[in-house]
Amino acid sequence: MRLVLPVVAKLPGNEDNLARLACAVRLLHRRGVRVRIVTDAQYMGLQGSQIGLLRQAGIQVRHDQESGYMHHKFAIVDGRMVITGSLNWTTQAIQNNRENVLVMEDAEYVKPFLDEFERIWEEYNPI
Amino acid sequence: MRLVLPVVAKLPGNEDNLARLACAVRLLHRRGVRVRIVTDAQYMGLQGSQIGLLRQAGIQVRHDQESGYMHHKFAIVDGRMVITGSLNWTTQAIQNNRENVLVMEDAEYVKPFLDEFERIWEEYNPI
Ligand SMILES: [Zn+2]
Ligand SMILES: [Zn+2]
Numbered sequence: 043m044r045l046v047l048p049v050v051a052k053l054p055g056n057e058d059n060l061a062r063l064a065c066a067v068r069l070l071h072r073r074g075v076r077v078r079i080v081t082d083a084q085y086m087g088l089q090g091s092q093i094g095l096l097r098q099a100g101i102q103v104r105h106d107q108e109s110g111y112m113h114h115k116f117a118i119v120d121g122r123m124v125i126t127g128s129l130n131w132t133t134q135a136i137q138n139n140r141e142n143v144l145v146m147e148d149a150e151y152v153k154p155f156l157d158e159f160e161r162i163w164e165e166y167n168p169i
Numbered sequence: 170m171r172l173v174l175p176v177v178a179k180l181p182g183n184e185d186n187l188a189r190l191a192c193a194v195r196l197l198h199r200r201g202v203r204v205r206i207v208t209d210a211q212y213m214g215l216q217g218s219q220i221g222l223l224r225q226a227g228i229q230v231r232h233d234q235e236s237g238y239m240h241h242k243f244a245i246v247d248g249r250m251v252i253t254g255s256l257n258w259t260t261q262a263i264q265n266n267r268e269n270v271l272v273m274e275d276a277e278y279v280k281p282f283l284d285e286f287e288r289i290w291e292e293y294n295p296i
Contacts (some may be wrong), residue, residue, distance in 0.1 A: 130240075
């Protein structure tokens with residue numbers, strides 16, 4: 043599973059979608075699914091950040107380096123399904139905003155996201 | 170043409186994509202294309218806003234009412250093509266951010282955006 047979210051680190055309230063998301067991700071990881079996460083550096087250190095917990099669980103996380111803004115909000119599941127849209131995966135956005143989310147399995151649409159993931163995964167390699 | 174953008178009103182610099190976008194939209198309008206725009210109230214009054222000019226040109230504009238955030242960034246062309254993604258259509262975002270934009274003509278994907286447009290167009294009706 044590949045997750046590219048700018049806001050894996052923001053805690054908008056008690057009913058925390060991000061904590062639940064992180065919990066599901068850790069479960070997948072424990073079951074042997076390869077999980078890789080790209081996040082935005084500006085959000086990593088915020089209160090309620092799930093990134094530290096995910097890293098402690100052994101999940102690979104990379105983040106952008108200052109310049110510009112990692113504004114993607116997509117996930118790729120099993121290399122064949124992409125979930126993308128305007129939505130930042132927070133309770134605030136889900137409950138209050140007008141947003142769109144697309145779930146697509148057509149290779150034509152999934153391929154560019156797979157390519158972009160691998161591109162930024164390499165680009166954000168800390169070494 | 171249906172345009173749903175949170176940031177039709179923000180001016181990021183001199184090379185202003187939004188002014189160029191507004192110019193293209195006015196041209197379409199003058200040629201008889203029906204153009205409807207939905208924007209976010211918070212951005213409408215900002216410096217560099219194109220909304221006043223578009224309205225003066227006779228283009229219909231509606232905006233959300235306070236609560237929540239109109240976070241869509243999509244356009245529908247001729248009722249059959251949708252342009253959507255993470256991208257706010259500003260020079261800053263285009264030049265500096267990691268973003269994605271999808272251009273889709275499959276009715277399966279276009280239909281929900283058409284429906285959402287008509288839904289928010291009615292919801293944001295000021296009368
Ligand atoms: Zn955003
Ligand atoms: Zn936004």
